[in-house]
Amino acid sequence: MPGHATLSQIDDFPNMGVSDIGLVRQTLLSRLYGRTQPSTLVGLSTQLSSIHSLLHRTVTNLEGNSVLVIGPRGSGKTTLIQKALSLLHHHKPQQEHGQEREQEQKKTHHVVKLSGFIHTTDKIALRDIARQLLITQDLENILIGSFSDAFTYILQQMRTDSSDRPTPLVFILEEFDLLAQHPKQSLLYTLFDIAQQSQRQTPIAVVGVTARVDVMDLLEKRVKSRFSHRQVYVQYTQSPEEFAQIVREALSTGDPGFDHRVDEVLADAPVRAYILEAYEFSKDPRRALRVFASAVARLSQLHPALSLDEIRESVGRERASAKMQVLRGISLLELYLLVAMRGLLGTGSGKFNFEMVYAEYKLFMSRYVMGSSGSMKVYKKPVAMKAFETLVELEIVRGVGEGNAAAGGVSGRNDLLAASGRAPKEYRMVQMMLEPGQVVELVEAREDVPAVVRRWAQQ
Template sequence: MSKRKSTGLTVVSESASYAELQKILRERIYKISAPEEIDEDSDLEKPRRHLLDLIQRCSSMGESNSALIIGPRGAGKTMLLKSVLDELKENRDFRDNVLEVHLNGLLQTDDRIALKEITRQLQLENAVGDRVFGSFADNLAFLLEALKKGSRDSQAVLFVLEEFDLFAHHKNQTLLYNLFDVAQSQQAPITVIGLTCRLDVIELLEKRVKSRFSHRQIHLFNSLTFDRYLEVFSSLLTLPTAEVKDKKFCAKWNKHVQNLSDDPGVTTILRKLYDTSKDIRTLKTFLMLPVARISLSHSRLELADFAEAHKILTADSKSNTLHGLSVLELCLVVAMRRLSDIFVNQPFNFQMVYNEYQKFVQTRSHAVQGFERPVVLKAFEHLQQMELVRAAEGAGIGGRGQKEFRPMTLMIDRSQLMQAIQKYPACPTEVKHWANTL
């Protein structure tokens, strides 16, 4: 009896340990955000000091500035800015004297929405709660008046524009022009910091906007080595000994993680992921599926878990799109691929595709259902809507001629098509044979 009872307690104890393991790893990995701090020996320390000095001069001396932080995703742009602001906010004078306005090009899709958000975050007179009133012209005039009426001793404003390049696509770039104009003319102490992934972002600015920008650019590059990447992989999966109740379970799990890091199969998969992207957020996304599977019945992370996660993460979106096509649409894609191979990537039109499809149906009428021309044309137009086919360069979007004769280009290569056909559910054998003759 006592033996059975102790066995039951052991199972409960193991179940609790795995629940605790899941909780710790999920909180760590599912939080796709920037790291909390920057190492002193990091490559980011020099640009960090430069940015810190830039913002500090605005808050303490009323000096207006503008700068761009440029770098690929995962290089540390957001982490850099967050680290600087966290340090500055420790100073009470900075908290009292500087107002922050955070905008994102993905959310504020035009200047009207951006101005409403600025007015809301600055808590100006015409803002009531989270609602902002007034037309675009009123908002713009009010914002400029609020910024210009102050002297160099007035409260400073820090504008942070994430996805800065998207603001350059706004009509007339009105918002950027006015922000840079206020900063350049020293009408009020403001600092404009833009974050972007595009190296050519300056070329997107209009001449009048470019002339008012300070042209300060902070370039960041991801210098993460593969050895360091493996260390991050291990640290994400390693349990903190101090926080785990069952020390024996913790040591056993950490030993398992160390063995995973030394496993050639796992290292090969991580190398492929590293060569694709050095971004730590991508690594966290990759680890989500293996971590979600950890349980009492699946107590160890296995090579198959990582292989499947990598396969899902690197799946070809166009191949996946092809899986949802009808058999007729799939036949049209094969016909277009054949025409592209025959005419060496020259444009084709619907009439050519229809003729090719008709040849296929006539030779295999016993196995493949034929469709009338209007039905085939409708399927062809659906492929255009899915952006698997597009108008050839120089043909124009509208086109003056009949739509059946407009030159088109296929956006799928042979490997993508073959991969999709192999996985296509209940794909007719005749269609597979036709595709294999490519």
């Protein structure tokens, strides 16, 4: 293996082996932290084909395009786009023999990345666009004009420095819904307008990324008229088997020996249980992948295989968080409500309200009290509501904000307890911020929990 190989040169490992364990370590860590993507994206082949086809038409055929990629956080939107961009390197436009050397020195396309979290105004976005395109001439003078004029100037500078064939631009707009909150939406209008015109002088593709399914309602009429209305939807994986396969692909190198060890680690009962818990809790692969980071970071020539003991320790550390230490002091009623929430998670919904939790708790208690000679106390609803509010204050339970409901997000902890609101607080939707396995651990760690509740928590 060449010692100077870089991450961009090794999308896949199969033809390289793992003799340079440092490069393997670096690449796997980059995957685990989401900076690069594995060779295969599980469950996203259709979406990948759509996005790659669109970008390929812009880069190869000089065609203007725009698309929105919509899906919940952690579903793989950014990974999907990164993979589509990496595939463009394998589809360079055909060059005549005399142009090959020039093409090696000139990029086939430029990628500009913006984020609604960072680029909070059009001026900030425009300045970063110029920086990413390495254009600084008279920048301060043009920033005092309109966004459209300034952006047109930047495109003219690019055309001045280019050859006969224009260089396409690919704009990746993360947190697209936040960019839509800019005054007059000048940034989005200008980009969509140029993409719609399909100007062969400077063809651009605009890829918006958002977790809000109602994002189209945020766009002004004139912006909608310039948008192509292409939308690609990304969903969480639909089975624990696919979820586990995502983890395996992130750790795969293509080397038979290394990958066999990966399979052994993933088959270990505690590791397999943790991956299943991560799937049941949020379906976000990042929660499962982070427990492998420390073991991957310790790979070396002397220890070229993943350490199962290290991974088990990481699983233990994830479960024994500071929040878990606080929870060990909660009351029995508060613990019973958490067990009731765990039961609701088993119905397939991660969101519920106090009325649903209390009904689940009362159903169990009525069965126990009426079906046996037990003497457990059934708490009245106002008392249970106070216990529920304590869980909210501890941020073990968080309200699902009305503004974020479409995105699957959660709001601040005080939203649920505020006196104002469209619905009574007992009907406001919430989400438990614990994994099902953590609830079971809490029950098992308490000596004062009745045996029947222990069995309830295991169901």
